[in-house]
Amino acid sequence: SRFSRIAGTGSYLPPKRLTNQDLVDQLAQRGVETSDEWIVERTGIRARHFAEPDVPSSALGTQAALQAIEAAGITAADIDLVICATSTPDLVFPSTACHIQRNLGIAGCAAFDVQAVCSGFLYALTVADAMIRSGSARRALVIGAEVFSRLLNFDDRTTCVLFGDGAGAVVLEASDTPGIVSTCLHADGQHIGILNVPGNVSGGEILGDATLKMDGQAVFKLAVNVLDKAAHEVLDKAGRDASCIDWLIPHQANLRIMQGTARKLKLSSDKVIVTVDQHGNTSAASVPLALDHGVRTGQIRRGQTLLLEGVGGGFTWGAALIDF
Template sequence: MVALRSVIVGCGSALPARAVTNDELATRVDTSDDWIVQRTGIRQRHLADESESTSVLGTRAARAALDEAGLGPEDIDLVICATSTPDHTFPSTATQIQAGLGIHQGAAFDLQAVCAGFVYAVTTADKFLTTGAAKRALVVGAETFSRILDWEDRTTCVLFGDGAGAIVLEAREGAGTNADRGVLSASLRSDGRHRSKLYVDGGPGTTGTTGRLRMEGREVFRFAVGSVTDVIEDAFRRAGLGAGELDWFVPHQANRRIIEASADKLGIAREKVVLTVDRHGNTSAASIPLALDVARKDGRIREGDLVMIEAIGGGFTWGAALIRW
């Protein structure tokens, strides 16, 4: 049975020029390198300067993905940007990336699912491609979370960083089996009852301000390890595959302890887990594509590998997707 698949044909990333170590942060807030590393695994993060907006970082990452794919702006008919830190209330950051790349056709829009945004965006793009509504999609995860942090709250400001990652998805015919290249399955969930555990305390429709990030760290940890595995198991079930067949697990890079505990619970060997949280911190919707680009560039992820992406974000929102690279 012939089936359309959304195949990754390019990958790219962009990071702000400035890297900030834990020791440097310790000069600003009451913390230490040991405290941060033991609890999160983070050793540094990149912070954007005034010239490095979300769309600027997203455009750089998208251009790198197009270059790797050997494609130009005329080849893209869909741009989706997953972000919680847009340049403006409107227009969407995706349209600014579209314009920055010289793409003048197709559709462009933002998708907001916080840290799960990239998984949601990949799943959404897949629906456009596999139904014939688009031929090639640029899927971007871009964030400047440093703009919404409370720099006096040591429990949150040490966790996050800025950056962007992007992939190019192309609709290609497959045999309709799990040996096909492309997105094989996906599973998305949300539960708005958990808003108070991870949120920003402002917005244009309430306070008229941007607001600052607030988090109940223990509750987020408990939910991430205890509940998020349902979408991973569902994605495996939909594809008719199991954890033992996985080549690489590329989760949202929020906390090393969460990542390892989730992998252990699912029976995924730790050597199959891609970890970049130590160098990037939590970059929200950008974390998965940043990690994909690292693992692709260093030769770990190769064509034909089975890759699982997974994330949980504020709301809560969470999701997973199985992709044959």
């Protein structure tokens, strides 16, 4: 039988870094009151990166992709599938994946975007895994790239302190052994209202309000619940229990959600890869950014077992159990 495995990882953060205090000072000029203490205590976030206004998701995604390609020991020409998870595409169309494909100087292979907000990378990885298993691809580039700073309303302190920009990527390749052991994806469109950007383009104008809206407490409650279910689902599919997990790599939205998830799995908090403190919530980029961070700091090593988890607007959620 045929499986897929992660051959290399990469990531990229735009250079402009804002600490909580930088943001507090900027918001104060607009009359919006917040504090480093509030942000750290409620979320664990201490800093985030923002891309310059003329830098699109594809530019961040291309840098992450180049690193992943190098880490995999291949060249861009070896890639035969490009999937980009993003909710902040460069354009309405063509896809951000097509922009990245062009930036990499490759042509001919399939390239498309997946939109599942903060679960986007889990969705993209699962689709790439399925395409490799079915034989329709051999080496997939799977990217999460976001510029969520563009969606923020800086007069809304309940959301604008939470997000950041960045990109992460993996090269997934065909393998005789797993690799990706098991995955699950879910959505429940009944919860569209608790986390959304209620805008679109029409007749050359923006229709509605194109900034992020969130009922934080409703999201929090749903997130902890579905992340626990997803973890057990992929473990059950693999016939394993949580003791096999060397590293939990959850979506990086809020440290309290991440700790709650680890606690429910009876995993100690030092088995959780944490980047939310330095990146904020980078939506679809957060899981591959955290994965690459863990790899490059030497925390994550070959032969270890990883549990990746995503949750976000939709509501969408998913998980992947991986023998790295």
